[in-house]
Amino acid sequence: MAALARLQERLAGLREEYFLTNRAIDEDRIIKYKAAVRIQRWFRACRVRAYLRYLSKMATLIQKWWRGYLRRKSFKEIVERAYFIKKEKFYNEMAVRIQKTWRGYYVRKYIHNFYALKKYLDAVSVNNELVRYELQEFADMKENEEKMKDLEKKEKEKKYQARKMHYLLSTKQIPGVYNSPFRKSPDPMELLLQQSKPLTHRKQQVKSPFADELYGWPTCKEPPGFVASLPVLPADRQKPQGPFRDPAEVLQQRYKPMEPTLRVRESMYSSPPKARVPTRGEEWRDPIHDNQFLPFSSYHKNHEKYEPSLFTSGKYGQEAYGTKYFREVYPKKWVADKDFETLFSSIALFEKFGKTYSSTGQIL
Amino acid sequence: MSQRQVLQVFEQYQRARSQFAQAVADLAARPQSIDTLRSAGVVCLLRPLLLDVVPSIRQTTALALGRLADYDVEMAEAIVKAGILPQLICSLPEENRYYKKAAAFVLRAVAKHSPLLAQAVVQSGALEMLVICLEDFDPGVKEGASWGLGYIARHNPELSQAVVDAGAVPLLVLCIQEPEIALKRIAASTLSDISKHSPELAQTVVDAGAIAHLAQMIPNPDAKLKRQVLSALSQIAKHSVDLAELVVEAEIFPVVLTCLKDSDEYVKKNGATLIREIAKHTPELSQIIVNSGGVAAVIDCIGSSRGTVRLPGIMTLGYVAAHSENLSMAVIVSKGIPPLCLCLVEEHEDHIKAAAAWALGQIGRHTTEHARHVAVANVLPTLLDIFVDPRSSEDLRTKTKKALKNILQKCTYLPALEPLLHEAPPSIMKHIIGQFSKVLPHDNKARRLFVTTGGLKKVQEIKAEPGSLLQEYINTINNCYPEEIVRYYSPGYSEILLERVENYQPVL
The missing domain is CATH 1.25.10.10 (Leucine-rich Repeat Variant)
Known part of the structure; x- marks a missing residue:
């Protein structure tokens, strides 16, 4: 019992001891646990790091190999390209150099060629001199012409004046005003007067009805020029010395009336319808006067000669056709005072008859 | 009553008409009598005489009308308003050449005053008649017609086109080839008037072959003809390169130079x-x-x-x-x-x-x-x-x-620029200074000369706005010279020097 009592005595201590022991154990266990975790953590970390190191090493290795492979693969291309670029640059440079030289040469030679320009300008100035000289010559010529014309005009004027003043010419008895006896030699005018002929009286000019008003205004200063008749030769011309024809013959030839053919006589432009046009126009224009009033008192005398027809007014009636030859001439039978004009074309051979001359001037 | 007495009445009447027309025509030639004629209503009185039976009266009447219209615009307008133009034109083709001439004169005198009057002439159908007159044999008639066409064409492109449309151009080109100088002259002037308006009209004239004939006439001795021919050619050539080349191809070149020596001023011009x-x-x-x-x-x-x-x-x-x-x-x-x-x-x-x-x-x-x-x-x-x-x-x-x-x-010819420095206004000065600033940095002698002739002094006197182009030029010039020289020539330097003299403490 004692033991029990001891035991029981000890029990309280035991319990405490047990508690303390357990607590110490507990505490110890926590410490140990933490220590174990730390150790494990470190160790595992080491292991993982080592593994990672290994991995990255492997990756580097792989990359190294791979990149090396790739570069090795494209290296040739790159070198080739670089070489090409370098070459091109060089060529471009050279091309520029060539072009530069060539263009400079070309432009100097053909476009802005100084010598050619100089030559051209010289040529231009020479040409200009030439042109100036020629133009001056031309102008001088013109001026001379003008001067000559003026002189001629003056001369003419002077001559005309001399003819006009011809009455001042001195005679044998009385010296004229230009021939003063107190002078040594007569005035030049006197000589001129001696040479010139006196003016004849001017012919009375017949005024044409429209002359003054139609040529008065500025468009037409002069009447239209018609073919003037040949200059009249004096009728009493002496036969000049030499193998010339008789003056009478010459005159006859010269003033032989023209005998135009029928075609020439008739106007080219007078076809019948054309001839009718003016009448129509007149009818239109003259609505007031139905028929034009012609017979003024003097109209007959001036304009119209009534000629009765041969057949109707013949004394002896009509002649049978074919009995009269138109070539025959019977002046006695003429009703008017002149013959009919032949309107037929003349036959050249007949016309020549009795009128032609041989080369020596003898009548054939 | 005898027939003779009856006829005498008519004869008297005719003589009176003819005298009247003649007298009016004479009076119309004098400017001082025109006002009186106008107040007397001359146009209305002349109008029936245009329809007279006697040709010479008709002609004289037309002549009188022409002179009246020639005198001033109002008379021309009065003639147009009186409706004379259609009368004049309708009977034209049947008439003789004298009447045609007179009628062309009237048309010309009316048309010359204004585009409106010319338009009125065109509307009355005058162009066809004038073109018919151009085909006449008489050079005087052609001349009158050509002159009239010219007066119509000169006003504006439309009228000119109307003349071309009437077919006048080929006939005018024929007229140039006629022997009469006056006709040639007027035809050339008409061609000039037609072609002056537009390239198309000029082309029409060229197509009718005018250039060759015109070019042939350049050496003609007649000065007035030359004037017209040259004017026509220049009116053709002025429009375009093609036309000008055509004119040059007519070989006008050495010949036309003689015209520049002509005695006539207008030929020269x-x-x-x-x-x-x-x-x-x-x-x-x-x-x-x-x-x-x-x-x-x-x-x-x-x-x-x-x-x-x-x-x-x-x-x-x-x-x-x-x-x-x-x-x-x-x-x-x-x-x-x-x-x-x-x-x-x-x-x-x-x-x-x-x-x-x-x-x-x-x-x-x-x-x-x-x-x-x-x-x-x-x-x-x-x-x-x-x-x-x-x-x-x-x-x-x-x-x-x-x-x-x-x-x-x-x-870059500096001696010519120097004198300008002293009288140029600022707007010109900037160009002159600019030229100096370009030349002086590169030319030693010029720099020296610039100082001795007083250019540098002048430059220092110029007041330029800071930052302007002029100031820049001046700075460029100043940079070509040492600072003392620039300062020496700056205005007011003498005062600065004197001030220094005053302030100077003499060392004894």
Whole structure:
């Protein structure tokens, strides 16, 4: 019992001891646990790091190999390209150099060629001199012409004046005003007067009805020029010395009336319808006067000669056709005072008859 | 009552009519009697006489009407309002040549006053009749008709087109070939009037083959014909390059130069105008003119004439020089500058001076060489005087300014620029200083000369706004010289020196 009592005595201590022991154990266990975790953590970390190191090493290795492979693969291309670029640059440079030289040469030679320009300008100035000289010559010529014309005009004027003043010419008895006896030699005018002929009286000019008003205004200063008749030769011309024809013959030839053919006589432009046009126009224009009033008192005398027809007014009636030859001439039978004009074309051979001359001037 | 007495009445009546028409025609020729005639209602009285049975009365009436219409616009309008034109025109084809002539005179006299009156003439159907008259045999009638057509065509393009549409051009070209000088003259003038309006009309005239015939007539001795021919050719050539080339191809070239030596002023003027119209189109055409010696002839022409006759010549030189530097050089080589400079001095009218200034500007604007030639001829001071002169017109001033600017911008000939420094206004000064600032940094002698002639002093006196172009130029010039020199020439330096003398403590 004692033991029990001891035991029981000890029990309280035991319990405490047990508690303390357990607590110490507990505490110890926590410490140990933490220590174990730390150790494990470190160790595992080491292991993982080592593994990672290994991995990255492997990756580097792989990359190294791979990149090396790739570069090795494209290296040739790159070198080739670089070489090409370098070459091109060089060529471009050279091309520029060539072009530069060539263009400079070309432009100097053909476009802005100084010598050619100089030559051209010289040529231009020479040409200009030439042109100036020629133009001056031309102008001088013109001026001379003008001067000559003026002189001629003056001369003419002077001559005309001399003819006009011809009455001042001195005679044998009385010296004229230009021939003063107190002078040594007569005035030049006197000589001129001696040479010139006196003016004849001017012919009375017949005024044409429209002359003054139609040529008065500025468009037409002069009447239209018609073919003037040949200059009249004096009728009493002496036969000049030499193998010339008789003056009478010459005159006859010269003033032989023209005998135009029928075609020439008739106007080219007078076809019948054309001839009718003016009448129509007149009818239109003259609505007031139905028929034009012609017979003024003097109209007959001036304009119209009534000629009765041969057949109707013949004394002896009509002649049978074919009995009269138109070539025959019977002046006695003429009703008017002149013959009919032949309107037929003349036959050249007949016309020549009795009128032609041989080369020596003898009548054939 | 006998027949004779009856007829006498008619005879008297006819004589009276004829006398009346004649008297009115005579009176209408005198300006002082026209007002009286107008107040007497002459137009209404003449109108029935146009329908008279006797041709000579009709002619005289037409002549009187023509003279009245010729006198002034109002009479012409009165004639148009009285409805005389249709009467006149309807009977025209049947009439004789004298009447045709007189009628053409009336139409011409009416049409010449204004486009409206010309329009009225066209509307009355006159063109057809005038064209019929152009086909007449009588040269006088043709002349009258051609003259009338010319007066109608000269007003405006529409009327001109109407004349062309009436088919007048080929007949006019035929008229040029007639032997009568007067007819040729008027036909050429009409062609000129037609072709002056537009390229199309000119082309019509060219298509009718006018150029060859016109070109043939250039050496004709008749001055008035020459005037018209040259005018027609220039009116054709002025429109386009093609037409100008056609004119040149008619081989007018050495021949036309003789016209520049003609004694007649207008021939000279028209000849120069023709050359100008050709030269203005292309460098090639100008080149042709230069090669044929035309420039020398034109220069002589400028030198030998006065007033407006010079103007086309001056412009020719300007056009030729404007095309290229070689052509400009050719003008210089042909001694073109002195006459132009003389024009600047001699002429009184501003537009001629302006043209001369413009031409000089065109000559000098290409290279330094050109500018130098112009400057040597002492042109710049003259131009400057004109520019500064308050009497010059606005146009002249702008033209001279442009010319000065063109020349100055190329000019490196400093001796010519020096005198300008002292009188140029600021607008010109900037170009002059600019030229100095370009040349001085590179030219040793010029720098020295610039100081000795007082240029540097002048430059220091210029007041320029800071930062402006002028200031920059001045700075460039100042940088060419040592600082002391620049300071020495600056205005007010003497005062600074004196101040220093005052402030100086003498060392004893």
